[in-house]
Amino acid sequence: MIRLENVHKQFGARKVLDGLSLNVHEGETFVIIGPSGTGKSVTLKHIVGLMRPDAGEVYVDNEPVHSATPPQLEAIRRKMGFLFQNGALLNSLTAGENVALPLRQHTDWPEEKIQAAVEEKLSLVDMEGRGDVMPSDLSGGMRKRVSLARAIILAPRIVLYDEPTSGLDPVMSNIINKLINSMKAKLGITSIVVTHDMSSAYLIADRIGMIYKGKLVEAGPPKELLKTTNPVVRQFIDGKTEGPLTAEEVPATGGGRGWRRK
Ligand SMILES: Nc1ncnc2c1ncn2[C@@H]1O[C@H](COP(=O)(O)OP(=O)(O)OP(=O)(O)O)[C@@H](O)[C@H]1O
Numbered sequence: 001m002i003r004l005e006n007v008h009k010q011f012g013a014r015k016v017l018d019g020l021s022l023n024v025h026e027g028e029t030f031v032i033i034g035p036s037g038t039g040k041s042v043t044l045k046h047i048v049g050l051m052r053p054d055a056g057e058v059y060v061d062n063e064p065v066h067s068a069t070p071p072q073l074e075a076i077r078r079k080m081g082f083l084f085q086n087g088a089l090l091n092s093l094t095a096g097e098n099v100a101l102p103l104r105q106h107t108d109w110p111e112e113k114i115q116a117a118v119e120e121k122l123s124l125v126d127m128e129g130r131g132d133v134m135p136s137d138l139s140g141g142m143r144k145r146v147s148l149a150r151a152i153i154l155a156p157r158i159v160l161y162d163e164p165t166s167g168l169d170p171v172m173s174n175i176i177n178k179l180i181n182s183m184k185a186k187l188g189i190t191s192i193v194v195t196h197d198m199s200s201a202y203l204i205a206d207r208i209g210m211i212y213k214g215k216l217v218e219a220g221p222p223k224e225l226l227k228t229t230n231p232v233v234r235q236f237i238d239g240k241t242e243g244p245l246t247a248e249e250v251p252a253t254g255g256g257r258g259w260r261r262k
């Protein structure tokens with residue numbers, strides 16, 4: 001469904017992606033972890049075609065993103081929702097108008113239908129009736145939730161989330177985790193989720209992959225990843241939890257079952 005092959009990308013002298021390969025299957029939630037500055041956001045930007053690789057290939061639904069023309073890119077992007085790390089709302093528009101934007105750009109729906117869709121998505125992220133508020137009057141977590149409503153408004157088959165739970169309190173993080181899981185279960189959505197939040201990763205992931213020094217160093221179901229002998233991955237996941245987790249502490253397949261530290 002989403003495939004990166006041997007992708008290289010550098011900015012000036014700084015090599016960020018150094019032969020990154022990744023394959024995400026249809027209907028799967030793939031979680032990407034890795035240290036700050038390692039190229040996780042850059043990877044997502046290659047998938048939506050906001051960045052082009054210096055070398056290598058990127059496919060979404062078997063369509064080449066790396067070589068797409070602007071109209072082809074437009075068609076590919078139509079299938080994808082993207083939640084940016086910083087929220088990226090337009091400050092001149094209300095929260096509701098931000099959510100409505102993709103509908104205004106890509107559909108000719110009547111106003112009434114647009115408003116109903118906006119309200120429905122706002123209530124999904126617990127922002128019911130808050131459509132009139134300006135982004136500058138929202139907290140960071142609220143802006144993130146409005147961005148999420150906007151990312152899913154066109155009912156995309158693929159959703160890319162860059163740090164969906166960062167800056168959210170545990171209750172709200174849980175709402176977002178459940179939303180990601182229910183979109184997978186009900187709609188068969190394929191997702192890539194970049195996160196630093198390991199408890200969220202264990203709750204939502206079918207597979208977790210770690211990017212380190214520009215490559216995918218390891219990927220597998222949460223339970224498999226916890227058995228890793230790769231010292232880099234080991235150190236990262238142990239450091240993110242209070243001491244090493246045992247395989248028994250995470251669900252067998254991830255994706256929606258409860259995970260709780262004993
Ligand atoms: N447009 C750009 N121009 C120049 N350098 C960039 C650009 N975008 C990203 N970088 C650099 O690429 C590296 C990887 O950035 P990226 O945002 O992908 O990191 P990340 O893994 O998402 O980190 P974090 O966990 O902090 O979000 C960083 O060194 C960053 O400064």
Ligand SMILES: [Mg+2]
Nearest residue numbers: 040041085162
């Ligand atoms: Mg990032």
